[in-house]
Amino acid sequence: MKNGRIKFILGAVSILLLLLNLIPRTQVSAQTPVPPSDDEVNAIASELFCPICENIPLDVCPTEACRDWRELIRQMLAEGKSEEEIDLFFVENYGARVLGTPPARGIIWFAYILPPVAFVIGVVLLFKAIRPREETAAKQGAAIQQGPLPPGKADLSAVSDQEYRVRLETELKKRAEDN
Amino acid sequence: MTTPSSESIPTLRSRIPLWVQIIIWVALFSLLTVLAASLFRVQIPMIEIGQEVPEFTVPLYEGYGYDGSAELVFSSLRGKVVLINFWASWCVPCEDEASLMEESWRFYQPSGEVVFIGIDYVDTPANGMEYLDRFAISYPNGPDLQGRISPIFNRDMGVPETFVVDRQGVLRAIKIGPFTSVEEIQVILDPLLVEK
Numbered sequence: 001m002k003n004g005r006i007k008f009i010l011g012a013v014s015i016l017l018l019l020l021n022l023i024p025r026t027q028v029s030a031q032t033p034v035p036p037s038d039d040e041v042n043a044i045a046s047e048l049f050c051p052i053c054e055n056i057p058l059d060v061c062p063t064e065a066c067r068d069w070r071e072l073i074r075q076m077l078a079e080g081k082s083e084e085e086i087d088l089f090f091v092e093n094y095g096a097r098v099l100g101t102p103p104a105r106g107i108i109w110f111a112y113i114l115p116p117v118a119f120v121i122g123v124v125l126l127f128k129a130i131r132p133r134e135e136t137a138a139k140q141g142a143a144i145q146q147g148p149l150p151p152g153k154a155d156l157s158a159v160s161d162q163e164y165r166v167r168l169e170t171e172l173k174k175r176a177e178d179n
Numbered sequence: 180m181t182t183p184s185s186e187s188i189p190t191l192r193s194r195i196p197l198w199v200q201i202i203i204w205v206a207l208f209s210l211l212t213v214l215a216a217s218l219f220r221v222q223i224p225m226i227e228i229g230q231e232v233p234e235f236t237v238p239l240y241e242g243y244g245y246d247g248s249a250e251l252v253f254s255s256l257r258g259k260v261v262l263i264n265f266w267a268s269w270c271v272p273c274e275d276e277a278s279l280m281e282e283s284w285r286f287y288q289p290s291g292e293v294v295f296i297g298i299d300y301v302d303t304p305a306n307g308m309e310y311l312d313r314f315a316i317s318y319p320n321g322p323d324l325q326g327r328i329s330p331i332f333n334r335d336m337g338v339p340e341t342f343v344v345d346r347q348g349v350l351r352a353i354k355i356g357p358f359t360s361v362e363e364i365q366v367i368l369d370p371l372l373v374e375k
Binding site for chain 1 (some may be wrong): 195199202206210216217264267269301303304305306322324328362
């Protein structure tokens, strides 16, 4: 009976302490929000470029103006603004040129679509150029195995480019003389 | 001698399917279009003295409006001599001429024939407002949002720069760097005020 009462009192005190422990923490976090760290600010600043000293990312730009912009980012983060909202603010004020990754719209859209298209075309062309050579080599091998072709049939696969050019020029010259 | 038929001569072009050829030409055409557009944009000439200033609109800072309006449309100032001053809060030389500008504005404002416009070039609104407050500037001022106004006058803008436009909307004077006296401003504005 006595043990039960002690356990009850201890349990009640523990719950009370737990609650008391929680209340001040809530109050402190509401009164003094943690300011955004330099890393958080620089993570966003690194994706933006200095609007006046072009080609310098905002996180490494040493000018006074850039320091002000970084402070502005910190202030906006502290106000609970998202990265998209901060980017939008910079675009609205200084233009899309401040974005490290320009939005894929208008003429900029080509910058995104052309390289992959050119790559695909290149691969297709390469494939198309390589495959006939492989086929030629295969035919050449088959021709060697089959023996000579019937008369009147030219075995082009076995003819080198140089030989082919010489034959073609000779034929053209002959035709020109005939005419 | 046997002659190879034309059908048996394999060319790269004949081996490429039509749809690939179409894509190649479309891609090339697109690329050239983009390059041409970029070059055209770069080659748009900046306005020079003697040329008419194109239309632009300045969104004005709160408390720095014009005629009760929160934005200033340049064409609405036709008939007045307009002084357009580009500045920024991070620009130290701008501070040298800020009070001269305000003094000149107060000199010309009562006549109603001259309008000063301050354009805050690539700045944070808070710093810009603080600058205006610090130098007690009272003439219309607003930001160069998205850098749309400055390229009309100078693609390589370096503040401070001042542009003076006559009553017909023609650019008449350019001052690169800060003014050093009120008289220097008057020497430019007074002759234009005599013109009708």
